[in-house]
Amino acid sequence: MPNAAAASARAVQGDDLAGYGFLLPWLLGFLLLTLGPVAASFYLSLTDYSGLSAPNWVGIENYTRIATDDPRFITAMTVTFTFVLLSVPLKLIFALGVAVALNKGLTGLSFFRAVFYLPSLIGGSVAIAVLWRQVFAGDGLLNQALHTLFGYEGPSWIANPSTSLYTLVLLAVWQFGSSMIIFLAGLRQIPQDIYEAASIDGAQPVRQFFKITLPLLTPVIFFNAVIQTIDAFKAFTSAFVISDGTGGPIDSTLFYTLYLYQEAFTNFRFGYASALAWILVLIIAAFTALSFLSARYWVHYDD
Amino acid sequence: MTEVVRAPAIAFPAAPSRADIGSPWRRAFAYALLLAVTFVLLYPLLWMVASSLRPDSEIFHSTSLIPQAPTFDAYSRGWNGLSVGFSQLFLNSLLISVLVVIGNVMSCAMAAYAFTRLRFRGRGFWFAMMLGTLMLPQHAVLIPQYIMFLKLGWVNTILPLTIPKFLAVDAFFVFLMVQFFRGIPRELDEAAVMDGCGPLRIFLKVILPLSTPVLATAAVFSFIWTWDDFFAPLIYLNDIEKYTAQLGLRTFVDSAGQSDWGALFAMSTLTVLPIFILFLMFQRLLIEGIATTGMKR
Amino acid sequence: MLSLTQVQKRFGAVEVIRGVDLSIASGEFVVFVGPSGCGKSTLLRMIAGLEPISGGELSIGGIRMNETAASQRGIAMVFQSYALYPHMSVYKNMSFGLETARMRKAEIDRRVRKAADILQITPLLERKPRQLSGGQRQRVAIGRAIVRDPKIFLFDEPLSNLDAELRVQTRVEIAKLHADIGATMIYVTHDQVEAMTLADRIVVLRAGIVEQQGTPLDIYNKPANRFVAGFIGSPKMNFLDVSAAAGGGDAATIGLGASRFSMSIRRGFDASEPLTLGIRPEHVVTGGTAEIDLGTLAIVHVEQLGGQTIAYGRLADGQALNVVLEGQRRISAGDSLPVGAMAGGCHLFGSDGLRLNS
Ligand SMILES: Nc1ncnc2c1ncn2[C@@H]1O[C@H](COP(=O)(O)OP(=O)(O)OP(=O)(O)O)[C@@H](O)[C@H]1O
Numbered sequence: 025m026p027n028a029a030a031a032s033a034r035a036v037q038g039d040d041l042a043g044y045g046f047l048l049p050w051l052l053g054f055l056l057l058t059l060g061p062v063a064a065s066f067y068l069s070l071t072d073y074s075g076l077s078a079p080n081w082v083g084i085e086n087y088t089r090i091a092t093d094d095p096r097f098i099t100a101m102t103v104t105f106t107f108v109l110l111s112v113p114l115k116l117i118f119a120l121g122v123a124v125a126l127n128k129g130l131t132g133l134s135f136f137r138a139v140f141y142l143p144s145l146i147g148g149s150v151a152i153a154v155l156w157r158q159v160f161a162g163d164g165l166l167n168q169a170l171h172t173l174f175g176y177e178g179p180s181w182i183a184n185p186s187t188s189l190y191t192l193v194l195l196a197v198w199q200f201g202s203s204m205i206i207f208l209a210g211l212r213q214i215p216q217d218i219y220e221a222a223s224i225d226g227a228q229p230v231r232q233f234f235k236i237t238l239p240l241l242t243p244v245i246f247f248n249a250v251i252q253t254i255d256a257f258k259a260f261t262s263a264f265v266i267s268d269g270t271g272g273p274i275d276s277t278l279f280y281t282l283y284l285y286q287e288a289f290t291n292f293r294f295g296y297a298s299a300l301a302w303i304l305v306l307i308i309a310a311f312t313a314l315s316f317l318s319a320r321y322w323v324h325y326d327d
Numbered sequence: 328m329t330e331v332v333r334a335p336a337i338a339f340p341a342a343p344s345r346a347d348i349g350s351p352w353r354r355a356f357a358y359a360l361l362l363a364v365t366f367v368l369l370y371p372l373l374w375m376v377a378s379s380l381r382p383d384s385e386i387f388h389s390t391s392l393i394p395q396a397p398t399f400d401a402y403s404r405g406w407n408g409l410s411v412g413f414s415q416l417f418l419n420s421l422l423i424s425v426l427v428v429i430g431n432v433m434s435c436a437m438a439a440y441a442f443t444r445l446r447f448r449g450r451g452f453w454f455a456m457m458l459g460t461l462m463l464p465q466h467a468v469l470i471p472q473y474i475m476f477l478k479l480g481w482v483n484t485i486l487p488l489t490i491p492k493f494l495a496v497d498a499f500f501v502f503l504m505v506q507f508f509r510g511i512p513r514e515l516d517e518a519a520v521m522d523g524c525g526p527l528r529i530f531l532k533v534i535l536p537l538s539t540p541v542l543a544t545a546a547v548f549s550f551i552w553t554w555d556d557f558f559a560p561l562i563y564l565n566d567i568e569k570y571t572a573q574l575g576l577r578t579f580v581d582s583a584g585q586s587d588w589g590a591l592f593a594m595s596t597l598t599v600l601p602i603f604i605l606f607l608m609f610q611r612l613l614i615e616g617i618a619t620t621g622m623k624r
Numbered sequence: 625m626l627s628l629t630q631v632q633k634r635f636g637a638v639e640v641i642r643g644v645d646l647s648i649a650s651g652e653f654v655v656f657v658g659p660s661g662c663g664k665s666t667l668l669r670m671i672a673g674l675e676p677i678s679g680g681e682l683s684i685g686g687i688r689m690n691e692t693a694a695s696q697r698g699i700a701m702v703f704q705s706y707a708l709y710p711h712m713s714v715y716k717n718m719s720f721g722l723e724t725a726r727m728r729k730a731e732i733d734r735r736v737r738k739a740a741d742i743l744q745i746t747p748l749l750e751r752k753p754r755q756l757s758g759g760q761r762q763r764v765a766i767g768r769a770i771v772r773d774p775k776i777f778l779f780d781e782p783l784s785n786l787d788a789e790l791r792v793q794t795r796v797e798i799a800k801l802h803a804d805i806g807a808t809m810i811y812v813t814h815d816q817v818e819a820m821t822l823a824d825r826i827v828v829l830r831a832g833i834v835e836q837q838g839t840p841l842d843i844y845n846k847p848a849n850r851f852v853a854g855f856i857g858s859p860k861m862n863f864l865d866v867s868a869a870a871g872g873g874d875a876a877t878i879g880l881g882a883s884r885f886s887m888s889i890r891r892g893f894d895a896s897e898p899l900t901l902g903i904r905p906e907h908v909v910t911g912g913t914a915e916i917d918l919g920t921l922a923i924v925h926v927e928q929l930g931g932q933t934i935a936y937g938r939l940a941d942g943q944a945l946n947v948v949l950e951g952q953r954r955i956s957a958g959d960s961l962p963v964g965a966m967a968g969g970c971h972l973f974g975s976d977g978l979r980l981n982s
Pocket residue numbers: 635640658659660661662663664665666667814
């Protein structure tokens with residue numbers, strides 16, 4: 025028995041060595057670049073650190089100031105929530121509609137699928153933000169088209185604070201392709217015989233969509249909704265490029281991440297920005313938790 | 328999160344052959360609709376490319392997709408429009424992206440191999456930690472990381488953009504590879520053990536060669552995401568000669584933006600071009616990657 | 625040459641192999657059989673070095689091998705799924721282990737070609753596994769074992785993925801291979817015919833314990849207990865509840881329904897102990913020549929196999945009894961048949977399940 029214990033100890037140790045050897049890069053990354061910074065950022069959020077002098081402990085002052093005395097925070101929240109609550113449902117509805125249309129056994133599926141996917145592949149780049157800036161400018165493509173087609177002289181959609189955010193929503197919806205691909209894959213998983221059974225039962229296409237397709241697709245809808253919402257909360261590049269990093273005009277595109285960026289990297293209020301970062305993390309976490317709780321009531325799982 | 332937000336793990340089965348769209352009219356209508364969507368989606372893109380080939384005077388007066396007298400003038404203006412040539416910026420982007428690809432593929436594959444194939448104490452705990460980081464927004468670590476790199480003197484070098492990738496910080500790719508490795512029969516490892524292989528040789532000679540699809544997926548997405556990334560270079564790179572193409576383009580907006588749209592469109596087109604080429608080359612891989620893993624873009 | 629002493633295996637708290645003693649001679653062909661989940665594969669994998677041994681000792685050629693790396697044990701293994709490397713050619717599949725051992729190229733080539741020759745797969749050497757049929761893959765898997773020139777071959781249900789015809793053919797080839805190269809072979813199977821035809825010795829396992837080991841005929845003729853008796857032989861042995869009318873010394877009088885007969889036994893027992901009489905269906909006698917009279921069998925179902933006729937029925941006291949009759953018999957459900965047995969064809973088991981008669 026002592027022999028055996030020694031043997032298995034040795035065998036285990038052998039794997040320990042190899043295991044930690046292979047895991048080492050990840051482990052270093054986890055400890056140094058994730059765990060450490062998470063703790064540090066929480067600590068910083070309770071200080072007034074500015075990068076110049078040592079951090080002074082201020083307790084929850086940053087948080088109370090954010091909650092009670094920061095109009096730009098309120099603006100950023102409003103802008104971000106408006107963006108999330110508009111862009112995600114629109115994007116998903118559009119993606120689902122196109123996916124359902126594509127799933128009807130049309131030839132050319134792979135062509136359309138690829139073409140529709142392209143915008144979401146490149147949509148996050150600076151180039152597309154630049155393009156958007158031109159398209160919705162006063163003398164931009166959209167107004168040219170409106171002029172040619174209807175003789176309508178449009179305003180600068182970008183410079184107008186009441187419309188600027190909607191150009192960004194549009195940009196997000198334009199990138200519906202990856203959600204569509206996931207919907208398509210989900211639609212393909214629904215067994216055809218269910219539809220055949222429903223047809224025999226006399227269910228019309230519209231009824232089939234609402235009574236069969238949609239319920240069976242809820243796990244995929246849920247997945248897409250969570251992923252896209254988290255992504256929308258984190259949106260940054262397009263707003264930054266289109267507003268020249270200001271979040272303007274008059275803070276109408278001040279995404280939360282943009283505000284965070286300004287506080288941290290133009291005003292060097294690291295402590296305050298850390299508190300902002302934690303609030304964002306908590307919002308995303310709360311939103312995710314809420315989705316999961318609600319999922320019990322509307323997501324249909326087979327198993 | 329793996330519990331409920333699991334990507335529907337599926338590839339594309341053969342298209343349903345059901346002649347669902349019975350009448351030719353409905354079929355034609357469906358095609359018309361899809362083509363209309365295609366047109367609206369692609370029109371701005373194509374117009375951007377067309378405009379980059381136009382003289383500036385024409386840009387604001389033409390909604391057509393065919394330039395009257397195509398010229399590459401805007402390209403040469405744009406290429407040298409900054410104090411540093413775009414060639415330098417593209418090389419910077421390329422260097423960073425290639426390093427990130429190498430770092431991500433290597434380190435994530437190693438971690439995934441450890442998680443799926445090696446029995447060591449604490450494995451379950453670390454795996455849970457890895458899953459936990461999957462959904463952690465980077466904002467939670469952003470500022471301390473920045474301060475750390477600042478203290479290390481790494482700011483304004485490519486190190487903060489590349490070194491972390493060699494430490495498998497993109498948990499998503501680890502997860503992707505874990506899923507793939509789990510599908511490789513364990514008996515192959517055991518056969519290799521009988522053939523005298525240790526963990527390293529099994530990794531190199533059995534697991535990696537069998538994992539080319541997932542390695543390629545990770546490589547292509549790594550490249551595209553890094554090439555496209557704006558936030559990290561914005562924070563970490565200060566000198567214009569160290570800029571990536573994305574940063575350069577955005578600087579160009581400020582300097583030339585309002586006056587020389589042609590040059591701006593030319594450079595925009597060029598920065599998107601590598602991604603477009605990868606898209607053409609790896610279309611299937613990308614689309615299947617999205618479909619089976621639920622990657623966001 | 626290979627011996628296991630009180631070998632144990634635990635997965636966490638679950639003891640899967642519970643003290644196995646076994647010693648296998650050089651050149652012997654040993655087959656492990658047992659119900660699913662009894663630990664056959666686990667035992668084999670412990671011998672191979674794929675599974676650490678939790679207790680006891682494994683020695684090969686008199687040397688303790690518990691801690692020795694799998695590749696250093698002089699063992700080759702053929703996996704149930706073949707486990708061929710999908711990305712390597714057949715040649716590379718066979719040479720990979722030798723390359724890992726840094727053997728000279730010329731020697732590797734010689735060995736691979738020789739093995740390919742033996743297995744008649746030379747024309748396939750450049751193919752990838754996915755371009756092979758199941759039977760061809762099987763041969764490559766065996767080839768990969770042969771090139772290493774091992775002292776011991778391990779097989780884990782190697783034929784279970786083949787169709788019936790190929791299975792018979794490959795079985796014969798494995799027997800021939802054993803005769804040709806004379807290495808020790810340990811073979812795990814579910815299939816009784818494989819076990820009976822291939823084995824020099826069968827080891828019957830149940831729940832991590834060796835229930836019996838011996839030559840195939842030994843095990844067939846003298847199953848050590850009820851479990852082995854039921855497990856070996858097809859169709860399954862009949863078990864009848866009997867009573868001991870009188871017992872003592874080395875003979876007992878057994879009562880079954882109205883009939884009484886005497887059997888020689890190995891140990892005494894209580895008159896109240898419930899006993900079981902085992903008779904293989906093929907050993908039931910239907911003429912008047914039986915030494916033991918079992919009464920009349922009411923037939924409920926008949927299967928005609930062509931060469932044999934199988935009758936399912938009930939004895940007068942309601943106990944089920946199946947009979948295998950040679951040739952084609954004109955009987956059908958509803959008929960009744962006088963049945964009996966020869967004393968030599970009967971097995972008596974005590975209430976502990978152990979064999980009672982000698
Ligand atoms: N890695 C493991 N962890 C925990 N239990 C295991 C493990 N491997 C095997 N077991 C258990 O050990 C027992 C023996 O398994 P083994 O594979 O040896 O059975 P077997 O006799 O080969 O069965 P089969 O005929 O179905 O192949 C089973 O109950 C199985 O569930």
